[in-house]
Amino acid sequence: MTDAVENAxxxxxxxxxxxxxxxxxxxxxxxxxxxxxxxxxGVADLGGDVARFFNSVLDKVGMDEVGDAxxxxxxxxxxxxxxxxxxxxxxxxxxxxxxxxxxRAAVIEAVEKxxxxxxxxxxxxxxxxxxxxxxxxx
Numbered sequence: 001m002t003d004a005v006e007n008a009x010x011x012x013x014x015x016x017x018x019x020x021x022x023x024x025x026x027x028x029x030x031x032x033x034x035x036x037x038x039x040x041x042g043v044a045d046l047g048g049d050v051a052r053f054f055n056s057v058l059d060k061v062g063m064d065e066v067g068d069a070x071x072x073x074x075x076x077x078x079x080x081x082x083x084x085x086x087x088x089x090x091x092x093x094x095x096x097x098x099x100x101x102x103x104r105a106a107v108i109e110a111v112e113k114x115x116x117x118x119x120x121x122x123x124x125x126x127x128x129x130x131x132x133x134x135x136x137x138x
Contacts, residue, residue, distance in 0.1 A: 023077075024077055024114070024116060025077070026074070026075045026076060027075075029075035029077055029082050029084065029111055029116065030073040030074060030075045031073075032110050032111050032114065033073045033084050033107045033110065034071065034072065034086075035110065036103075036106040036109070036110035036111070037072070037073065037086050037088060037103045037107055039106060040099065040102045040103050040106050041099075041102070042091050042094035042098070042102070043088050043089070043090060043091070043099060043103060044088075044089040044090060044128075044129035045088065045089040045127075046071050046073065046086065046087065046088050046089070047071040047087055047088075047089075047126070072086060072087045073085070073086050077116070080115065080116050080117055081117045081118075081119050082111060082116050082117070082118050082119065083119055083120045084107055084111065084118060084120065084121045085121075085122045085123075086103060086107065086121065086122070086123045086124070087124045088123065088124070088125060088126065089125075089126060089127040089128065089129050090125055090127075090128055091128075091129050092128055092129060092130050096125055099125075100123040103121070104121045104123060107121045
């Protein structure tokens with residue numbers, strides 16, 4: 001493999017001196033982290049306003065799963081360490097600190113199961129979901 005291919009996307013390879021190099025792309029970590037964040041109770045959606053708008057347009061034209069896996073998550077992987085940023089929407093009535101703490105824990109646990117070390121998980125609450133199905137008065 002050429003150095004340019006191994007380092008595509010800013011990913012630094014982890015070196016296994018006996019057999020070669022292994023690298024994990026930012027995209028893989030973003031997918032893992034996104035799935036973990038979505039599984040947390042109180043998380044209504046992932047992504048900022050613009051990402052959610054474009055996703056709704058894709059939904060309407062029949063491309064409803066395009067970009068969903070990584071939406072709202074960015075990762076910077078260097079060797080075996082990762083810094084992850086998550087942008088989310090919380091459900092109405094949820095305590096922000098509780099939801100973000102649970103998201104952080106779920107993301108760290110999920111990513112570290114793959115042998116990486118998560119050095120930071122930065123969570124931004126971008127919006128709140130007020131129109132929940134089954135809510136009182138709905």
